[in-house]
Amino acid sequence: MIVSDSDAPALLRPPGPLEGTGMGAYLDHLSAERGLEFDDHRALWRWSVAEPEAFWGSIWEFYGVRGTYDRVLGSSSMPGAEWFPGSQLNYAEHMVGTAEDTDRTAVVAHSQTRERRELTFGELRDQVARARAGLQRLGVGKGDRVVGYLPHVPETLVVFLAAASLGAIWAACAPEFGARSVVDRLGQLEPTVLLAVASYRYGAKEIDQRDELARIREGMPSVQHTIGLDYGSHPVPDALSWDELLAEPGELAFEPVAFDHPLYVLFSSGTTGLPKAIVHGHGGILLEHLRLFGLHFDIHPGDRTLWFTTTAWAMWNITISVLLHRGTIVLLDGNPLHPDLEAQWRLAADERVVLFGTSPGYLMSCRKSEVVPPRWPELRQIGTTGAPLPAEAFDWVYEHLGPDLVLNPFSGGTDVCSGFVGGGTWQPVYRGEMAGAGFGHDVAAFDEEGNAVVEQLGELVVRAPMPSMPVSFWNDPDGERYREAYFDTYPGIWRHGDWVRFTDRGSCVITGRSDATLNRGGVRLGTAEFYDVVEDMAEVADSLVVHLEDDAGGPGELLLFVTLEDGAELDDDLRGRIATGLRRNLSPRHVPDLIAAVPAVPRTLTGKKLERPVKQVLRGRPADEVISADAVRGADALPAYREAYRPS
The missing domain is CATH 3.40.50.12780 (ANL, N-terminal domain)
Structure with a gap:
């Protein structure tokens, strides 16, 4: 070393x-x-x-x-x-390869729902051409929206590239999403074509999403055509099949579009309200x-x-x-x-x-x-x-x-x-x-006055x-x-919302979201450093920390919530070891005022901890105003946070 x-x-x-x-x-x-x-x-x-x-x-x-x-x-x-x-x-023209790549493997697909599959670039090109022709038969053209309620399978890639080849706009949600989350996202785009599955396997468990899919279709009246993938135990009712979409050969062509023509729409986490629909x-x-x-x-x-x-x-x-x-x-x-x-x-x-x-x-x-x-x-x-x-x-x-x-x-x-x-x-x-x-990325850390700083925490800006x-x-x-x-x-400067420290060597450390940063006695600490200490303990499976500021200028309250490994108990000994670890590794200011056990840590569907929404709930806002329950995991644990903070 x-x-x-x-x-x-x-x-x-x-x-x-x-x-x-x-x-x-x-x-x-x-x-x-x-x-x-x-x-x-x-x-x-x-x-x-x-x-x-x-x-x-x-x-x-x-x-x-x-x-x-x-x-x-x-x-x-x-x-x-x-x-x-x-x-x-x-974009799609650059993804599918050329005739020289025909025999090269493009996709290897593993799934708990069906057997392993492979696609060469030649097969990918053929399927994209067929899907493109199928979408054209459904009336899809430049600027139209094609959306998917689809798993991570080759068909999703194929239909996305087919849509992009036409200049149509793509967006997708994974099939574990509930109907409300899907409609809140995809419904904003008023799509004309929906591709979907009605079931899938997650590990050893069969997941039946037929009811959710029915609500999705009802909530998106703009959809004129639904295409169902044969995936899992249940077919998509009243839908064109994937084989029917790809039934006829087509020309592998690519609509020339402007540099900034929309390719796809991604969505913010959407813990409450309509998620931001971000066009790329x-x-x-x-x-x-x-x-x-x-x-x-x-x-x-x-x-x-x-x-x-x-x-x-x-x-x-x-x-x-x-x-x-x-x-x-x-x-x-x-x-x-x-x-x-x-x-x-x-x-x-x-x-x-x-x-x-x-x-x-x-x-x-x-x-x-x-x-x-x-x-x-x-x-x-x-x-x-x-x-x-x-x-x-x-x-x-x-x-x-x-x-x-x-x-x-x-x-x-x-x-x-x-x-x-x-x-x-x-x-x-x-x-x-x-x-x-990254190369080509003019990234820095800014202090509150908008000055670039090195070797101290600041806002990540571009x-x-x-x-x-x-x-x-x-x-x-x-x-x-x-x-x-x-x-x-910072007018004219992109503020991303992360706390970052750049070293004089050019490397950097991101310590968490700036809107979740802990600040006690004028000392800032990112939540990531907190979690490093707490979750390194054998008994702790997950954790979440929030700081409730004192409007009168006092130190406020620092609250640590932990979920425990099976068989572990949050007793005085474990509380003491958590406090000692935080004091030794961080500072005495970061010993929590409360350490409480909760059944789960609420996260977005992409795994990000929801420190800010939990903080708002502890401040007294109703949970349904702060979090859309089917857009997060662990929302049903929120009452336990409130009870632990203000025990009856």
Whole structure:
């Protein structure tokens, strides 16, 4: 283990060699075509943000985007940046490969509902062409909305690409969503075509969603055609079948669209009220994902990737883009922990993936359960997102999987369908830190006065436009909701809502959402650091912390809620050990005023803890005003929080 200096965390992996990597090939391109040379990744990053037109133009050229353009940036104002004005392209055209890729494997699909399946690029192209023809027979054209109530299966990918090829707009919800959540999301778009399943298996359990699907169809009167997948035990009633949609051969063609033409709509978590409907464009997603998987995740033709997700999460939209580099997507539909905690590791090893993507919670669970993951020679990277990755997870990964692996935690969001910060083969891995800002992303930490700060917590901001910033919000014609979401705090600067600390080495640590930050006695602490300490205890399965401020200026109340492992009890001994651990690892200010056991931690359907809604409930707001029950998991535990805080 290498240590850079006495104050820095351990350097677990130095920058790797460039030979044979996508980054190495890109640097060779910059040298040959533009006469540019860079000594290290920080020098490349500084150029990429200082010269955004040169950088993003080089991405277009290096990856051979099909289309022409006059200039890269027509306007760099935020919001309202104008990328590649006058260009015409289509994202789907770049996803399906060419005749040269016909026999290369595009998709490997594992499911707890049916047998393993594979699609070559040739089969993918044929199915996209057939689905495109089927959608055209249903009257779908440019600008129409096609939506899915679908699992993580090849058909979802096929119909999305078919819709995109026509210039139609895609959106999806996973079939575990309840009807209200689906209608709140997809209904905003007034879709004309719905694709759906009526049942599926989750582990060993059969899930019957026929009643929910009926309510969804009733709640979206704009739908003129429903297409049912033969998936699970129950067919979709009164629907065109998937085989009927694909019955006739079709032309594999791609409607040329503007750079900012809507590709798909993603939705915010929507804990209460209608979720934000975030519109992403063809060109922005294409360039952003070419950069992400080429320069950061180092995907080459034939490389297999596995990153568990559902169709409701932006990670679905991100991970499918490995096809842009002719990589192979390994899909997993169902319960990712079935039949046991090691199932994903076995699948990744069996499929010989080079990139295994997962969550910090999964890695920490494996560590706590003393899982010994398999090793296989193809594995080059482990990616994580969704929450900060504790330093102990870094130790566990490098202890079991060796020093050459790139552990690549990255952070971004639904808002940009990518990551602002992350690593790659050319960047070092420091214990407990993300490698730094992504190439082409002018990311910094701002203090309350709007000054960039280093080595202290600040608001994560983006100071220059990124191509994949949203085109707009749906039904936000004057852009007011868009501006309020990102640009109200620092005009002309994107504020993301995360607390981040950048080091003088360029690496960074995200400590949690800025609206959930704890502040006692003027000391700020992100919730992620709190959870690292508490959830490292064997008895604690999950936890949630909130700070109720004192309007009179006092210290307020710090409240810690824990869910316990089976057989554990929250007695005085455990309370004392939790308090001691927080005092020793954080500070005396962060010893809770209350430690209480609750049956569950409420989370969004994509796994984010709901600190702010719980705080509002404890302040006295009715739960149904704060949380839409079928848009979250664990909503039925909220009365236990109130009871624990104000016992009767």
